[in-house]
Amino acid sequence: MIVQWLDPMLVLALLVNFFMLGASRLRAVIYAVAFQGVLLGVMPIFVRGEVGWWLGLLVIATIIIKGIVLPELVSYAMREVFISREIDPVVSFVPSLLLGAAGTGLALGYARTLPLAPNHSGSLIVPASLATVLTGFLILTTRRKAITQAVGYLVLENGIFLFGLLLIEAMPFLVEIGVLLDLFVCVFVMGIIIHHINQEFSSVSTEHLARLKD
Amino acid sequence: MTGIVIHILLVAGLPPLLLGVIAKTKAVFAGRVGAPLLQPYHDVIKLWRKESLFSGTTTWIFWAGPVITLSATAVAAFLVPLTSESAPISFAGDLILLAYLLALGRFFQAGAALDTGSAFEGMGAAREVTVACLAEPVLFFGLLVLAKLSGTLSLSTMLAGPLSSSWQSSGAPLLLVLVSWFVLLLAENARIPFDDPNTHLELTMIHEVMVLDHGGPVLGMVHYGAALKLFLFAALIVRVAMPFSLRNPGLHAGVFLLGMLLLAILVGIVESVMARLRLVQVPRLLVAASVLSAFSFILLLR
Numbered sequence A: 001m002i003v004q005w006l007d008p009m010l011v012l013a014l015l016v017n018f019f020m021l022g023a024s025r026l027r028a029v030i031y032a033v034a035f036q037g038v039l040l041g042v043m044p045i046f047v048r049g050e051v052g053w054w055l056g057l058l059v060i061a062t063i064i065i066k067g068i069v070l071p072e073l074v075s076y077a078m079r080e081v082f083i084s085r086e087i088d089p090v091v092s093f094v095p096s097l098l099l100g101a102a103g104t105g106l107a108l109g110y111a112r113t114l115p116l117a118p119n120h121s122g123s124l125i126v127p128a129s130l131a132t133v134l135t136g137f138l139i140l141t142t143r144r145k146a147i148t149q150a151v152g153y154l155v156l157e158n159g160i161f162l163f164g165l166l167l168i169e170a171m172p173f174l175v176e177i178g179v180l181l182d183l184f185v186c187v188f189v190m191g192i193i194i195h196h197i198n199q200e201f202s203s204v205s206t207e208h209l210a211r212l213k214d
Numbered sequence B: 001m002t003g004i005v006i007h008i009l010l011v012a013g014l015p016p017l018l019l020g021v022i023a024k025t026k027a028v029f030a031g032r033v034g035a036p037l038l039q040p041y042h043d044v045i046k047l048w049r050k051e052s053l054f055s056g057t058t059t060w061i062f063w064a065g066p067v068i069t070l071s072a073t074a075v076a077a078f079l080v081p082l083t084s085e086s087a088p089i090s091f092a093g094d095l096i097l098l099a100y101l102l103a104l105g106r107f108f109q110a111g112a113a114l115d116t117g118s119a120f121e122g123m124g125a126a127r128e129v130t131v132a133c134l135a136e137p138v139l140f141f142g143l144l145v146l147a148k149l150s151g152t153l154s155l156s157t158m159l160a161g162p163l164s165s166s167w168q169s170s171g172a173p174l175l176l177v178l179v180s181w182f183v184l185l186l187a188e189n190a191r192i193p194f195d196d197p198n199t200h201l202e203l204t205m206i207h208e209v210m211v212l213d214h215g216g217p218v219l220g221m222v223h224y225g226a227a228l229k230l231f232l233f234a235a236l237i238v239r240v241a242m243p244f245s246l247r248n249p250g251l252h253a254g255v256f257l258l259g260m261l262l263l264a265i266l267v268g269i270v271e272s273v274m275a276r277l278r279l280v281q282v283p284r285l286l287v288a289a290s291v292l293s294a295f296s297f298i299l300l301l302r
Helices: A002-022 A026-048 A053-081 A093-113 A125-142 A146-167 A174-201 B002-013 B015-030 B039-049 B060-077 B094-115 B119-150 B163-169 B171-188 B216-241 B249-273 B279-301
Strands: none
Touching (some): A002 A026, A002 A125, A002 A146, A002 B171, A002 B279, A026 A053, A026 A146, A053 A174, A093 A125, A093 B279, A125 A146, B002 B015, B015 B249, B060 B094, B060 B216, B094 B216, B119 B163, B119 B171, B119 B279, B171 B249, B171 B279, B216 B249
16 A cells, blocks of 8 residues: 555655756755655655564664765755855756756666566666666766765765665665765765865865866 | 536636736735735726827737737637536647647737837847747647547547546656646746736846737737636646546536636745746746656656
8 A cells, every 4th residue: 555655756756856957056956865865765664565673773764864964964064165056067957957857768768678576667666766876977977066066976876775675675774874884985075075175275166176286 | 508608708707816816815925905806807997998009110910919819818718628528619639729829829929029119028029939939848748648648639538537537547747747837837927936927127027028018908908818828727737636527517617716716826825935037047947847747748658
């Protein structure tokens, strides 16, 4: 009964992707990624259709990390460097929205051709995961500000998490925790880098990092 | 037969009321008493009583524009089913006619604006047409979704009873269509995130600047045509949003009218809480709405 709510939630997660591609205010993007994190956090319940204590623990941990800790870290960095919006991305907002839409369409088409287990073949999980990874990649590569790129990492990881939902019955969440730890380190390093760029250059555009000097 | 009479009465009488409800909602939000609900009717009647004055530099296009716009919109209003099962005019493919009747009206309105020779009005016409060409995919993707769900190309059939079972089987695409069509309604009728209907003589306005030189009965026609267009889009949205079985016609009509009023209040709320977008951001929002409706179509094809 509860399983049928999974697809609408995945659609909502995909809509958040579009929002992040189209929004220029960093605060809105960070809130969006936090919302997506919470959405993804409760999804295991809908995949399994029942709640055990182990699953409950996983859900709570994911919500806290994805929905609160990581976005809070990024928005802390945002406040530290006094940046509130992405002004001039490499690929501007309308083309990146269209690219995201095309990517989502392709992901939906491609997922149909994959040889999935029969109980996963009709689900939106795989296309949503591919589309979210694509969105994360797009944000990561086309935005100039280091903070937006950190958000791109988060979205990328959300996509991987969605794919992990397929294996939630077969594998414990050790894999997931591993990925989360990687990500945590990523955000941490990003924070340090942003801090240093800010001290050196008084601007956190990664364009200045294009040239090597000896 | 009674269905057609009710349809005509609704099309003729209801549109300005929606504008009145929107204005009243905005007044309540601002803590004012506001104009009475029937004020738009009084405005139209007042304009109708005035004499027509035309500038010497204009040609027949100037007065033909509002006439053609109003009549094209009125014909389009007969293609959309309101309270009854089927619209007075209905055939396979009438959704294309609906879209292009509205486009015809817009063309002549822009033509009338250009006919004045004023640079200001030309700017407004250019903007109106830009917004329109970005808004058209939203309408068509939504119609495609409905056509795919119902398996027909006629508006009356796709908005009729079977829609309620479509809501159960594929609610997500329909919901996306509703959201994108709401954005479409705001864009097509020059409501607030796109254009402020209350300001005159501002450099960023779209619809109002096109009708600056119109006056008297002609301006009344412009206002009435605009109200009718709002009514049309609202009717489309309400029909999609309330998949009601039509066994009890009276109840159905009541729910339809209630839905229209709620939608007008919703537009009023949006206008009260949002600021107008900068002009460069308008295409972004419209493209986002197109992406939404295209995405809903893709979801359906899956």
